[in-house]
Amino acid sequence: MAPPAAEREEVRVDVDGRTLTLSNLHKVLYPRTGYTKGEVLNYYAQISPVLLPHLAHRCVTRIRWPHGVAEGSFFEKNTPAGTPSWVHTAKVPTTGSRAQSSSARSGGDTLVFPIVDDLATLTWLVNLAALELHVHQWTVGRNGQPRNADRLVIDLDPGEPAGLHECCQVALLVRDRLAERDLVAKPVTSGSKGLHLYADLPTRLPSDESTALAKEVAEELQAEHPKLVTATMTKARRGGKVFLDWSQNAGSKTTISPYSLRGRERPTVATPVTWDEVEEGAEDPLGLDQFGPDAVLARVAEHGDLFRS
Missing domain, CATH: 3.30.70.3300 (Alpha-Beta Plaits)
Structure with missing residues (x-):
């Protein structure tokens, strides 16, 4: 059965000069309480002044619940297909102490993480139903390399x-x-x-x-x-x-970032x-x-x- 039209609706918004298309704002992501995707986006927008400084310069691993927390979730390290060109990224080796599984977009021996340094990037990720934002205890330097x-x-x-x-x-x-x-x-x-x-x-x-x-x-x-x-x-x-x-x-x-929602x-x-x-x-x-x-x-x-x- 197709989702209700209200769930499928899309809205275009301007976020820090970036035009984003937000979808399914009425979709319930937390069935127990009825908390919707629109409310999730609103929370992250309001908390962003204190959240963003703790994400800055850190690679962000996301856990996404496309169909809400009562359904399945998946970890995502690499930037997904369709990532906007303005999203800052960091290419991190998977060898040595940072060894971990990689996806097709990683090039085999590297992972390409998003760096969430502005509200537009945060909003774009949350619109993908990325409820949880996890970060490492190290940062990325100006040269794009892990410190x-x-x-x-x-x-x-x-x-x-x-x-x-x-x-x-x-x-x-x-x-x-x-x-x-x-x-x-x-x-x-x-x-x-x-x-x-x-x-x-x-x-x-x-x-x-x-x-x-x-x-x-x-x-x-x-x-x-x-x-x-x-x-x-x-x-x-x-x-x-x-x-x-x-x-x-x-x-x-990685550890869940302070001020991140949990699934x-x-x-x-x-x-x-x-x-x-x-x-x-x-x-x-x-x-x-x-x-x-x-x-x-x-x-x-x-x-x-x-x-x-």
């Missing part, structure tokens, strides 16, 4: 029955361990089940060195708090514990939070929850960008 990592990330992933409450407790431990290394941690709810902790590096590090640093912190805390923390990737050993995923610092790995049952957002909120979440099992797009926009209006250095 060393400029930040460290540790993903706190709870194994049931552990949840965000336990993640908050562990986040405080990680914060202190990073502080001992003169690194200042910034907490971000993942928009899924856990928390991400970022720390800007005083000097750029090769990905293997930043990965080793994150693993060192994770293994120290696993040794000291074995009933609460695990640094082991085996899912069978995560039950009731918080897995400190240090591997997302590898050159080929969950309900629209949720990877949301920067304060350490006061994390402490409240550590004390009270209901003290902190994942945030939806409207709440995130309200938080930014009130507090600005909590993730800004």
Whole structure:
């Protein structure tokens, strides 16, 4: 059966001097709540002043849900066919620490990522039902080549029955361990089940060195708090514990960007939070929850960008 005419409609809009054709604005991408593609586009347009600085100079991997979150999704690294000529891109080797599968457009040994440095590029990607925007911990230099990592990330992933409450407790431990290394941690709810902790590096590090640093912190805390923390990737050993995923610092790995939507049952957002909120979440099992797009926009209006250095 063909989709309703309202879903199929197209509108032409001017975004930063670029003419874009937006389609299917009434299509429901989150059936549980009725959240539409038009609302997704509107969220990204409103959040773009704080989102774009965190995407700038970073290759963006997208997860797309063309038929909504109740249907299938797929990862997309390379720029797709039909990419506008004005979209900035970076050609990244797939060898060594950045080894990963490539598509026909990659030329076999390289990937061609989009660089999302303006609202037009962001809008174009979101119109392709790219709900999730994932980035590496390294940036692309002016010469178009990948640089060393400029930040460290540790993903706190709870194994049931552990949840965000336990993640908050562990986040405080990680914060202190990073502080001992003169690194200042910034907490971000993942928009899924856990928390991400970022720390800007005083000097750029090769990905293997930043990965080793994150693993060192994770293994120290696993040794000291074995009933609460695990640094082991085996899912069978995560039950009731918080897995400190240090591997997302590898050159080929990506993490959901702060302020990106997630392709969950309900629209949720990877949301920067304060350490006061994390402490409240550590004390009270209901003290902190994942945030939806409207709440995130309200938080930014009130507090600005909590993730800004």
